[in-house]
């Protein structure tokens with residue numbers, strides 16, 4: 361059986377199903393985080409699948425999915441550039457890479473503390489400020505992921521899909 365809806369009807373239907381999904385997810389707040397409640401879990405998964413079908417997708421859109429493969433390419437480009445510029449000598453360790461990601465987070469913290477929240481440029485044209493440090497964090501993460509053969513786009517998509525089924529604030533009181 362095929363039912364055809366107008367776009368307006370479909371939007372309204374999606375809205376109702378989204379609310380139902382929120383309600384069932386919220387029910388998960390009422391039992392301990394690791395306790396499995398088959399009824400609630402099955403209902404939540406079922407409503408999630410209905411919403412996917414209504415939206416004509418295999419899974420609900422996540423930021424990674426909407427990027428449509430652009431993140432994969434960006435990750436490759438970033439790593440290729442880093443290798444070409446000599447940032448991947450043989451002795452580079454994963455410990456060092458993770459420490460460098462930390463260092464960019466610290467630089468972002470410094471910018472926040474000093475209220476450098478806008479992107480600015482030095483006289484030589486180097487971008488500075490909080491947005492630049494955010495970019496540095498992502499660049500270093502992507503560079504490492506490509507080196508390790510991790511598909512970050514897929515990992516984000518998988519994680520977002522899982523998170524979307526979790527209750528409000530993931531069931532935490534604070």
Ligand SMILES: [Mg+2]
Nearest residue numbers: 464467493496
């Ligand atoms: Mg930096």
